[in-house]
Amino acid sequence: MAEEHKDELTNGEVEELANSVPGPDEYPEGQAEDVLAKADPDDATAKATAEALDSTEEATDSPIVEAFDAGVTALEEGIEKAGRAPNSPAEALAHDAHGDVTVWFGREFPFPVYTMVFGLLAVATLIEVILAELIGSDLKIPILLGIAIVKAGLVVWYYMHLNHDSRVFALTLALPLIIALLSALFLMGVDPTSY
Amino acid sequence: MSEISLDRAEQVRNAEEAKKEALSIDNQKFAMWLYLGSEVVIFTVLIATYVVFRIREPEAVHHVHEALGFTGILLVTFNTFLLLTSSWSMVMGLREIQRDNIAGLNRWFSITAVLGAIFVVLQYVEYRRLGDEAVTLDFASDAFSGFGMHFYAPTAFHGAHVIVGVLWCLLVMNRARNGRYSSRNYVGVEIFGLYWHFVDVVWILLFTIIYLV
Numbered sequence: 102m103a104e105e106h107k108d109e110l111t112n113g114e115v116e117e118l119a120n121s122v123p124g125p126d127e128y129p130e131g132q133a134e135d136v137l138a139k140a141d142p143d144d145a146t147a148k149a150t151a152e153a154l155d156s157t158e159e160a161t162d163s164p165i166v167e168a169f170d171a172g173v174t175a176l177e178e179g180i181e182k183a184g185r186a187p188n189s190p191a192e193a194l195a196h197d198a199h200g201d202v203t204v205w206f207g208r209e210f211p212f213p214v215y216t217m218v219f220g221l222l223a224v225a226t227l228i229e230v231i232l233a234e235l236i237g238s239d240l241k242i243p244i245l246l247g248i249a250i251v252k253a254g255l256v257v258w259y260y261m262h263l264n265h266d267s268r269v270f271a272l273t274l275a276l277p278l279i280i281a282l283l284s285a286l287f288l289m290g291v292d293p294t295s296y
Numbered sequence: 297m298s299e300i301s302l303d304r305a306e307q308v309r310n311a312e313e314a315k316k317e318a319l320s321i322d323n324q325k326f327a328m329w330l331y332l333g334s335e336v337v338i339f340t341v342l343i344a345t346y347v348v349f350r351i352r353e354p355e356a357v358h359h360v361h362e363a364l365g366f367t368g369i370l371l372v373t374f375n376t377f378l379l380l381t382s383s384w385s386m387v388m389g390l391r392e393i394q395r396d397n398i399a400g401l402n403r404w405f406s407i408t409a410v411l412g413a414i415f416v417v418l419q420y421v422e423y424r425r426l427g428d429e430a431v432t433l434d435f436a437s438d439a440f441s442g443f444g445m446h447f448y449a450p451t452a453f454h455g456a457h458v459i460v461g462v463l464w465c466l467l468v469m470n471r472a473r474n475g476r477y478s479s480r481n482y483v484g485v486e487i488f489g490l491y492w493h494f495v496d497v498v499w500i501l502l503f504t505i506i507y508l509v
Contacts, residue, residue, distance in 0.1 A: 215391065219384035226380065226503075230373050233508040234366075242509050249504035253497045260387050260493045262486075267322070273329040277336045285344030289351070 218259045225252050321483045328487045332494050339498050342450035343505060349446040350509070356441040361507075363429040368422070369507060375418045376503045379458075382411035383496040386465075390489050396479040398472050405469045408492065412462040419455050423448075450502055457495045464488050 137154070140147035160166060203214045210217055229248050233241065258264050263271050350357050361369075385407040392400030430439035431447065438444040468488050471477065477485055 213388075213391065215384060215387045219380065222380050222384075222500075223377065226373070226376055229504060229508060230369065233369075245504050245508050249501055252500045256383060256493050256497050256500065260383055260496075261490055266325070270326065270329045273326070273333045274336060277333040278340060281337045281340035281344070285340060285347070288344065289348050 214259060218255050221255060222252055324483050324487060325490070328490050332490065335494065335498075338453070339450065342453060343501065346446045346450055346506065349442070350505075353441045353443070356443050360426075360429075360431060360440050360443050360447075363431075364426075364507075368425065371418060371422060372503065372507050375415050375422075376499065378411045378415045378418070379496050379499050382408045382415070383493055385411070386489055386492050390482065390485055393472065393477050393482045393485050394479055398475070398477070401472050401477070401485070402469050405465055405472075409462050409465040409469070412458050412465065416455055416458055416462070419451070419458075447506060451506070454495065454498055454502060457498070461488075461492050461495055464491065 134154075137147055137151050142148075201211070201213055203210045203212055203217045205217065212220075225248050229245055232248075233245060236244070257274070364372075385404045389401045389404030389408065392398075392404060426444075426447075430437065432438045432444045433448055435442045435445060465488065468477075468485055471484065
């Protein structure tokens, strides 16, 4: 029967029918109440509909639903403000790389993150050279080595994308480094004439 | 109903292909990281050898720094800035290919290649200066208790990496021009980037340990 009815309608008629149904925001407020007021008071269907309407309104006014609604609204606004959420690390990387603004420590800078890192590396290098010329004490070595390690860390973290990529990649760098460093420390501790 | 089944089968097939592609990309990157791990061992040994020399012969290192003078340190500092800038231009090029901008990638990568080449030339200039100060590979003719071989081994090995990097950069640019990379397929660019940044990291450490400390 349904198929027969469908056959009788042209595509244009189906579209017209679909457009004639009002959207959820197009029902005037209080329309349902008006329709129910005009209905026969003894009509069981009208009574049940009125009760269902009351219950629904009561439920939507409850604090739980209101809190949920506020939460969803805030989430939607957040996503809209931050841009679409990334679906994968690669997408997160691309999203990060495409950004022309960097937010660090709650402050917004009008440069991509890569340029910010470059600026930090350049400033750190200048500080290193100045300190190397100015400081004459034994403190010079740990301070300069500390700055160099931070600079290397910035490159590995941001430019080599360890902040987005798998931690396994970090392990492939860290494990040989630890083994080689331990071996080097061992050699440093041994008298060169003893081996 | 049959159309729905077909769509579903196609979706599954597409998902499987996407999964295979993602796995292949991860494998290629993992292989590069493994290679870099082996490089870490070599460079750590070379740097540790220099550090042992630095601890045992502080006077010799001090004399070399004096022979280099402030202009020598300035030259190396300038070279360091070249390499840092080349790393930045490299990663900006990667950013462009992620936006499907091949011209942008080639523009940034040409900066990387030029800066890398200048780095090598300036390193040669520095070697010539040190050679004039009798910093030699040969222990017997070296005027600074064997500083030469401890210095040239890590820095020249690093320089060789920069030369390879410059050639690799030109290769990537050529491939990009031939349409080998896009915003959906740029793992080749990313892998080269890993290599170049690693070379940069090594220089950051060498610069501080050899020239400043």
